Amino acid sequence: xxxxxxxxxxxxxxxxxxxxxxxxxxxxxxxxxxxxxxxxxxxxxxxxxxxxxxxxxxxxxxxxxxxxxxxxxxxxxxxxxxxxxxxxxxxxxxxxxxxxxxxxxxxxxxxxxxxxxxxxxxxxxxxxxxxxxxx
Amino acid sequence: xxxxxxxxxxxxxxxxxxxxxxxxxxxxxxxxxxxxxxxxxxxxxxxxxxxxxxxxxxxxxxxxxxxxxxxxxxxxxxxxxxxxxxxxxxxxxxxxxxxxxxxxxxxxxxxxxxxxxxxxxxxxxxxxxxxxxxx
Numbered sequence: 001x002x003x004x005x006x007x008x009x010x011x012x013x014x015x016x017x018x019x020x021x022x023x024x025x026x027x028x029x030x031x032x033x034x035x036x037x038x039x040x041x042x043x044x045x046x047x048x049x050x051x052x053x054x055x056x057x058x059x060x061x062x063x064x065x066x067x068x069x070x071x072x073x074x075x076x077x078x079x080x081x082x083x084x085x086x087x088x089x090x091x092x093x094x095x096x097x098x099x100x101x102x103x104x105x106x107x108x109x110x111x112x113x114x115x116x117x118x119x120x121x122x123x124x125x126x127x128x129x130x131x132x133x134x135x
Numbered sequence: 136x137x138x139x140x141x142x143x144x145x146x147x148x149x150x151x152x153x154x155x156x157x158x159x160x161x162x163x164x165x166x167x168x169x170x171x172x173x174x175x176x177x178x179x180x181x182x183x184x185x186x187x188x189x190x191x192x193x194x195x196x197x198x199x200x201x202x203x204x205x206x207x208x209x210x211x212x213x214x215x216x217x218x219x220x221x222x223x224x225x226x227x228x229x230x231x232x233x234x235x236x237x238x239x240x241x242x243x244x245x246x247x248x249x250x251x252x253x254x255x256x257x258x259x260x261x262x263x264x265x266x267x268x269x270x
């Protein structure tokens with residue numbers, strides 16, 4: 001069972017341009033922009049609510065043929081996924097499978113902050129859902 | 136400046152059906168389903184992370200001609216908006232106007248949990264953004 005919302009991800013064309021609103025207008029101080037070459041993205045977190053607070057993640061696709069770039073092309077900028085933190089991703093994966101959830105991963109993938117699985121929007125009322133065990 | 140993510144809203148056709156996944160499969164205990172006749176919706180919150188934790192809100196439009204029902208018809212179920220809590224909504228509204236943000240409300244509207252304004256997705260990289268002063 002998920003413990004908390006870890007982050008909500010927004011897909012954008014250009015992180016620096018997005019920060020004009022999120023940092024300069026709204027006033028949230030972002031973390032450093034990180035390159036994640038294995039996932040073909042640049043990301044930046046916008047921390048809120050102190051330690052343990054849920055964050056906004058800005059995601060900018062860096063490879064034009066990646067699935068994220070195609071999502072951006074098709075749907076435009078906007079909300080992309082929610083990430084919920086769980087205690088034990090292996091137990092969660094087994095539980096989701098047993099309950100018939102539509103899991104996109106056969107085994108947990110290595111994400112920036114730990115190990116994660118994704119659930120298909122078809123089984124979650126239209127929401128791409130990440131479950132994450134933080135490392 | 137926003138203090139924390141208050142909630143992330145997911146628009147669904149039928150809250151009871153959505154709870155089959157969010158409550159029964161994922162295991163999050165929902166709050167009571169509330170009718171909000173003035174907004175033509177039924178809503179349920181899925182609390183996570185203890186007191187002060189960010190929540191998921193499920194929203195079911197109840198009037199076929201409402202803007203929410205039209206959103207659902209056009210885009211299908213899925214992520215709808217993010218709500219950020221602020222200290223003082225009047226000061227925030229003045230600040231957003233001064234900075235040229237595209238505010239959808241001339242004055243704060245009365246929401247279920249306090250007073251709120253919405254920002255148009257055109258100025259927020261595609262995200263319908265609610266700023267809320269809780270009452």
